[in-house]
Amino acid sequence: MFSCRQIYDLITEYDEGGLTESGRRQFEQHVVICPPCRGFVSQMRATRERLGQDAPTFPVELEESIVNAFRSWKEKGS
Amino acid sequence: MEAAGVTRVLDAETTSRTTATHQPAPDRHTGPDERALLAMLRAGDEEAFRRLLAELGPVMLRVAGTYVRDKQVAAEIVQETWIAVLGGLDGFQGRSSLRNWIFTILGNCASRRAQSETRSAPVSSLQGAGDDELNRFFEANHPRWASCWTTINTRWDALPENALTTAEAQAAITEKLKALPPTQCAVITLRDLEGWSSEEVCTMLGLTPENQRVLLHRARLALRRAFEEVLDDERIAS
Structure with missing residues (x-):
């Protein structure tokens, strides 16, 4: 069975579906019975979810200046 | 017959797992x-x-x-x-x-x-905010707790809804991303903030899947650590 250290090293590989079937089973068997690893796994999940909520922003001035570039490109073309 | 059936089920599971973690790419392709x-x-x-x-x-x-x-x-x-x-x-x-x-x-x-x-970039920005968390584990030759956690690791799925959306947590994201080595920062930004698939990130950044995964792993560990520090500070303050 995996050690806690291995869970720490392999969690992304597990999440990415990169482990073999037996590796995946060993991973899950360890996490089920190990409270600190369950905590760690939940922390990594929460981290990913939080990052996914981080909305990107786009400054209005930048948008306008790019749209202006589009307009002058259009004028040049026609 | 039965063995073949079992394999098929497991295969299907592996496949669905893989597709589930590779976020659906919004209409970015032809x-x-x-x-x-x-x-x-x-x-x-x-x-x-x-x-x-x-x-x-x-x-x-x-x-x-x-x-x-x-x-x-x-x-x-x-x-x-x-x-x-x-x-x-x-x-x-x-x-x-x-x-x-x-x-x-x-x-x-x-x-x-x-x-x-x-040339003008500060050296510190190029150095890794690596996963120097080895002190979180007992030595591999420890008689009883070999390679086990030395820390408790509270679960974060039971956190109050807004625990990671505070101004401190937001600042931690920005700062930690900036402190990461550039490629790690690019990988985690595209994968976890933008929801790109690993294939798309590999193509964009010219990485092997293996490299991409290692970079993503290190970056996620670093961000997890940053959130942990924020939560610890809050606990001490309250």
Whole structure:
């Protein structure tokens, strides 16, 4: 069975579906019975979810200046 | 017969797992509407251009921000990219998808700017915020707790809803991303903030899948650590 250290090293590989079937089973068997690893796994999940909520922003001035570039490109073309 | 059935079930499971973790790519590939979009752009349809800009602009800015530290420079890269896109639009052959082509141009502009910036970049920004968390484990030869955690690791799925959306947590994201080595920052930004698939990230950054995964792993560990520090501070303060 995996050690806690291995869970720490392999969690992304597990999440990415990169482990073999037996590796995946060993991973899950360890996490089920190990409270600190369950905590760690939940922390990594929460981290990913939080990052996914981080909305990107786009400054209005930048948008306008790019749209202006589009307009002058259009004028040049026609 | 039965053994074959079991294997099939497991295969199906593995497949669905893989697709589940690779977030569905929003319409970033050659869609059926791409030819129409291209025609509209070439005809100077400003609405179509604005829609494309609204779709890609924020991601492009984020990607540019992973190459250079200065926000203003990142904005300039995005602007330069669009100008180059417009310049090449009429000659665009459609050998790759329009969006892929735009991101290739972005990558080229950004690396050029990053190279000229490197000399002035502070050394600390190039050093890794590595996973120096080995002290969280007992030694591998420990008689009883070999390679076990020395810490308790509270579960975060039971946290109050807003625990990670505080101003402190937001600042921690920004600061930690900036402190990561640039490629780690690019990988986690695209994967976890933007929801790109690993294949898309590998193509964009020219990484092997193995490398991409290692970089993602280190970056996620670093961000987890940053959130942990924020939560610890809050606990001490309360």
